[in-house]
Amino acid sequence: MRSSITAGQSWIDDVHRAAHAVRRRVLDHTIKNNGGYLSQACSSAETLATLYLRVMRLGPSVSPRIPPPFPGVPKPGRETYTGAGYNGAHAPELDRLYFSAVHYALPLYATLIETGRMDEQGLEQFNRDGSTVEMIGAEHSPGLELTGGSLGQTLSQAGGVALARRLRGDSGRQWVYMSDGEFQSGQTWEAVQALTYHKIDNLTAYVDVNGQQCDGKMTDVMNIEPLQSRLEAFGARVVPADGHDPEQLAAPAELTPDGRPLFVLAYTNPCQGMPLLEQRRPKLHYVRFKSDAERAEYQAMLREMSAPTSGG
Amino acid sequence: METVTRVHARNLVAWAEDKPTVLVLSADLTGSTEIDLFRDTYPERFFSMGMAEQNMLSFAGGLAREGLYPFVHTFAVFIYRRAYDQIADSIAYPRLPVRLFGFLPGVTTPGGATHQAIEDIAVMRSLPNLTVVEVGDATDVETLLDPVQAVDGPVYVRMLRGEIPRLFPADEPLQLGRARRLHGGTDITLLSSGICTEEALRAASALADRGVSIEHLHVSTLKPFDDDSVAEAVAKPRYGVITMENHTVLGGLGTATAELMATLGVGKPLVRIGIQDEFLHGASRPYLMREYGLDAISLVRAVEALVKQDLAIGETDLLAVRLEEVHSAAKAEAL
Numbered sequence: 001m002r003s004s005i006t007a008g009q010s011w012i013d014d015v016h017r018a019a020h021a022v023r024r025r026v027l028d029h030t031i032k033n034n035g036g037y038l039s040q041a042c043s044s045a046e047t048l049a050t051l052y053l054r055v056m057r058l059g060p061s062v063s064p065r066i067p068p069p070f071p072g073v074p075k076p077g078r079e080t081y082t083g084a085g086y087n088g089a090h091a092p093e094l095d096r097l098y099f100s101a102v103h104y105a106l107p108l109y110a111t112l113i114e115t116g117r118m119d120e121q122g123l124e125q126f127n128r129d130g131s132t133v134e135m136i137g138a139e140h141s142p143g144l145e146l147t148g149g150s151l152g153q154t155l156s157q158a159g160g161v162a163l164a165r166r167l168r169g170d171s172g173r174q175w176v177y178m179s180d181g182e183f184q185s186g187q188t189w190e191a192v193q194a195l196t197y198h199k200i201d202n203l204t205a206y207v208d209v210n211g212q213q214c215d216g217k218m219t220d221v222m223n224i225e226p227l228q229s230r231l232e233a234f235g236a237r238v239v240p241a242d243g244h245d246p247e248q249l250a251a252p253a254e255l256t257p258d259g260r261p262l263f264v265l266a267y268t269n270p271c272q273g274m275p276l277l278e279q280r281r282p283k284l285h286y287v288r289f290k291s292d293a294e295r296a297e298y299q300a301m302l303r304e305m306s307a308p309t310s311g312g
Numbered sequence: 313m314e315t316v317t318r319v320h321a322r323n324l325v326a327w328a329e330d331k332p333t334v335l336v337l338s339a340d341l342t343g344s345t346e347i348d349l350f351r352d353t354y355p356e357r358f359f360s361m362g363m364a365e366q367n368m369l370s371f372a373g374g375l376a377r378e379g380l381y382p383f384v385h386t387f388a389v390f391i392y393r394r395a396y397d398q399i400a401d402s403i404a405y406p407r408l409p410v411r412l413f414g415f416l417p418g419v420t421t422p423g424g425a426t427h428q429a430i431e432d433i434a435v436m437r438s439l440p441n442l443t444v445v446e447v448g449d450a451t452d453v454e455t456l457l458d459p460v461q462a463v464d465g466p467v468y469v470r471m472l473r474g475e476i477p478r479l480f481p482a483d484e485p486l487q488l489g490r491a492r493r494l495h496g497g498t499d500i501t502l503l504s505s506g507i508c509t510e511e512a513l514r515a516a517s518a519l520a521d522r523g524v525s526i527e528h529l530h531v532s533t534l535k536p537f538d539d540d541s542v543a544e545a546v547a548k549p550r551y552g553v554i555t556m557e558n559h560t561v562l563g564g565l566g567t568a569t570a571e572l573m574a575t576l577g578v579g580k581p582l583v584r585i586g587i588q589d590e591f592l593h594g595a596s597r598p599y600l601m602r603e604y605g606l607d608a609i610s611l612v613r614a615v616e617a618l619v620k621q622d623l624a625i626g627e628t629d630l631l632a633v634r635l636e637e638v639h640s641a642a643k644a645e646a647l
Binding site for chain 2: 073074075076080139146147148149150152153156157158159160161162163164165167168186187190191193194197198
């Protein structure tokens with residue numbers, strides 16, 4: 001829930017603390033499992049923490065603190081199960097999170113833990129058979145309620161939800177978290193034109209502009225910049241931000257909706273908070289240690305990050 | 313034979329009057345898919361999504377998650393070909409009650425390979441959680457909305473528009489999972505779907521005159537394919553079974569029937585009339601039906617092959633082809 005800015009800097013400190021803890025937890029998990037989505041945690045940690053701790057109006061989690069086993073895929077005669085309950089109950093006045101960058105599931109789960117919505121034991125089920133805590137999150141995974149894994153579909157689906165909620169008169173807003181790579185996909189631009197045409201302003205997308213994708217640096221794969229002017233040309237409202245600065249990230253959410261969908265371009269560093277990652281550029285999408293020596297270096301970094309003075 | 317025009321246009325408006333959660337989504341084919349009257353009558357429930365089907369299909373999923381019923385209308389190819397990934401992930405996987413109305417099946421359009429849906433049933437049948445329906449006459453079109461809306465999950469409807477014949481009594485509504493029994497017989501079982509039922513009826517009296525006894529069912533539900541009356545019908549003929557569809561023989565009615573017969577252990581020949589694994593091209597419906605062997609005389613030849621007899625039936629023995637005007641007031645354009 002929001003607190004007044006005049007109450008002091010505490011929320012900013014809270015965001016930094018949570019973001020640091022998310023990085024540490026994802027690093028710890030990556031070392032234990034000899035692989036993980038580290039750069040995604042580095043770029044997203046402040047944005048996710050700001051969304052959960054400052055921006056989104058969510059109720060408390062209504063899901064089990066330790067995710068129950070996967071009840072199975074939707075089919076006739078089976079109740080469809082989603083992970084939405086970790087973001088609180090659905091209610092007309094409450095917000096929703098639609099998480100598009102589902103290969104960021106690990107940092108999302110870590111954020112749920114650091115914001116008290118999931119038990120840390122829940123992460124032990126990550127990528128385990130029969131679990132909902134999947135590596136690429138789907139609608140049954142904690143904190144998710146759409147199936148967006150092919151990328152480029154969540155913005156459209158959230159647009160449908162936003163339109164339906166506007167027709168119903170709900171005051172709650174839709175927050176979409178997506179990655180910059182999705183702007184290479186035609187459907188994303190179809191969605192932007194539909195959102196602007198239908199004046200859907202109860203939806204805001206936070207975009208992790210880290211300039212990285214699976215094959216490497218985005219400018220070496222397919223350029224999307226200048227993203228701000230491209231989006232503005234489509235009629236969207238766009239606010240660029242330093243993606244590691246909680247105040248810059250939170251400020252656009254205070255803007256009064258003006259009939260345009262809002263895009264917050266969170267420019268981020270995919271190595272933020274883990275300088276060792278710099279050595280792996282340009283391929284940062286997934287980290288698997290190349291040698292015991294490298295693993296030891298990351299273990300040393302984890303010890304440093306876990307020191308009481310680290311990260312505030 | 314009576315023909316009726318713009319059946320869906322009027323029917324949808326009347327049906328949706330007391331259903332405020334039913335929305336219509338259009339992709340720049342509002343007149344062409346007969347939703348112009350809906351747009352004019354309920355503008356607050358009509359959403360123009362432009363020529364952007366991938367977004368439209370995912371958007372429909374989002375609307376359905378909030379308790380609304382999006383009725384998506386466009387040409388079939390722009391649903392299942394252009395937005396297949398979106399149907400799979402945004403609609404079918406979560407089993408959302410989106411109703412997909414796909415127009416221009418197979419030979420019904422001179423629009424060419426880009427507009428002719430020839431493998432839509434194969435594609436949609438193979439997608440889990442989907443129900444697949446095809447209409448064959450004006451009564452089917454008039455009466456399908458209630459059964460479709462009763463389905464707890466997504467439905468794909470292979471739809472007809474413009475000038476449509478009335479083959480079945482107006483007071484006998486389409487029932488999901490239940491074929492219409494048009495004729496009883498013991499020599500051959502004929503399963504036809506969509507516009508092929510009208511075509512098959514052209515040969516009915518000539519075949520009867522020659523003493524061939526045909527059990528003829530019109531099949532509208534392609535998935536699930538679990539109709540007991542179909543199972544009974546394929547098990548009983550003396551000579552064999554014929555399927556007749558305006559669709560590729562891979563994955564549609566013919567394939568479903570083959571699967572059923574194999575499962576039941578029916579050891580009789582099956583002749584699959586349909587598009588034999590090739591694309592169509594832009595030409596008139598009678599021309600294409602002749603060229604691709606979907607016409608009544610092709611049915612006669614299939615019967616002859618099964619009964620191993622020359623029935624001495626020529627084109628002149630068949631009922632006349634019902635010709636539709638390519639440029640007709642019943643359609644928004646010549647497509």
